[in-house]
Amino acid sequence: MTDMTALSPSAAEPARADTAISPSLAILIEVALAVGGFGIGTGEFAIMGLLPEVATAYDVSVPEAGRVISAYALGVVVGAPVIAALAAKLPRKTLLLMLMGLFALGNALSAIAPDFLSFTALRFITGLPHGAYFGVAALVAASMVPPHRRARAVGRVMLGLTIATLIGTPIATFLGQMLSWRSAFLLVGGVGALTVVLIALFLPRDEVAAGASIRRELGAFGRLQVWLTLAVAATGFGGMFAIFSYIAKTTTDTAGLPATTVALVLALFGIGMNVGNVLGSRLADWSLKGTIGGMLAFNVGMMSVFSLTAHNPVMLFVCVFLTGFGFAACPAVQIRIMDVAADAQTLAAASNHSAFNIANALGAWLGGLAIAWGYGYASTGFVGAGFSAVGLIIFLISIAMEKRASGRR
Structure with a gap:
């Protein structure tokens, strides 16, 4: 072979x-x-x-x-x-x-x-x-x-x-x-x-x-840029899960649609993920940092619109598709962490998926809290926008530190 x-x-x-x-x-x-x-x-x-x-x-x-x-x-x-x-x-x-x-x-x-x-x-x-x-x-x-x-x-x-x-x-x-x-x-x-x-x-x-060696792989956790990139993944994508975790009830209780419509909404989310994955990976090869930062900024605005318009079925469909489309930044984040990990790529690349699961847990938890506090199912969009904003801030800090270090070199 x-x-x-x-x-x-x-x-x-x-x-x-x-x-x-x-x-x-x-x-x-x-x-x-x-x-x-x-x-x-x-x-x-x-x-x-x-x-x-x-x-x-x-x-x-x-x-x-x-x-x-x-x-x-x-x-x-x-x-x-x-x-x-x-x-x-x-x-x-x-x-x-x-x-x-x-x-x-x-x-x-x-x-x-x-x-x-x-x-x-x-x-x-x-x-x-x-x-x-x-x-x-x-x-x-x-x-x-x-x-x-x-x-x-x-x-x-x-x-x-x-x-x-x-x-x-x-x-x-x-x-x-x-x-x-x-x-x-x-x-x-x-x-x-x-x-x-x-x-x-x-x-x-x-x-x-x-x-x-194990020691070399563990060296990934000694690099600040690795931690910052993991933090971007753990926070920046929590919004997608905050919305998706409660999308069925948002569809029926907020938009007033029948339960049979939930399958269509879930399909739109899946289509959005697939389109985002294909287009996002192409954008990342063109501009890695621009794709990550651009998508996080896009999500802040789009998820805020979700909260404001979730009662409208047409806008709900559009925003659910675009929420799935937010997956577009995932290939870029995966490449980013491989780049900043230097000679410890395996541990860093694998840990990136741990960070995404942390985003899953945090998004579902904080989205649920907003609902439990009486803000309604549409409020998950504002929770998601907050997650994306935090991820964007961390990413901008990461880029600024990288430029400063590069200038010193």
Whole structure:
């Protein structure tokens, strides 16, 4: 099989294309990695529509069943940096196979979990490989193309995740409701197993970068720019989750639309994510910093408009689409953290997905608080605008510090 040493470049430099990989093979590798993202996205979001069935099966309340979502998110937050650091000396192909193998096994066992405690524990375990997988997959994708096309390569891998919100999650939810919620997890486990096969077939062997070690990876956390970029991800994208977490009730209670319209609203959000991912990755290759800053500023205004116009069905549809479109900055943030991490890219790239899950938790929590305090479901837009404003401020501070350091050099 073709040697792929260049897929483990010295992270002190931007990832370079591996000239030994043909364009057709690179496409197959990207497809394999995207299939894994599709499985992860489907498994992460399908449970939200199957909570009633899970609650009935284990004789718990729906709020209690919701703890499995938190358990999975905690697994992502914990697993990404821990696995990335401990696996510093593993070839990327080996690591990807192990991560997706654990994901497939975790979902298969979730489908046969005998009680609620074991099911919750398995959701935590299944979340462990999530962030590390996306981080390593992004590094592999970026290493196969010239520097000015890295964001588009990462965006193509992330298409698996965004397509999951549009196609995978509805299919898994429908299957779980018609047959059994357990069948949905078997389906996701099957997608994970398919990914293992595809990676084994198409991704060439690679060698560990010279000097790779746990200590070097942990060095990422000694760089202020890494922390600032993680903070941008953890705050700047909380608004998307603040709105999305309560979009069903916003649709029915604020806009006064029938419950049957919720599916259309969710589809618009998924379409927005896919369009944003494609266009955002192209914009990031043109102007990385401009894309991040521009999208955060855009979200401040757009989410404020959401709060002011959510009672209008047409404006609700438009703003939901644009909320999903906010995903456009995600490929850019992924490339940004890989750049500022220098020679500790794996840990930083994986930790970025921990930061996104923190954004998920913070957005849902603060959005819920605003609703509980009596401001209504439309107020989640103002909460989201606040998140984006904080992320934008942190990003501007990061850029200013970077310019000052560059001037001193």
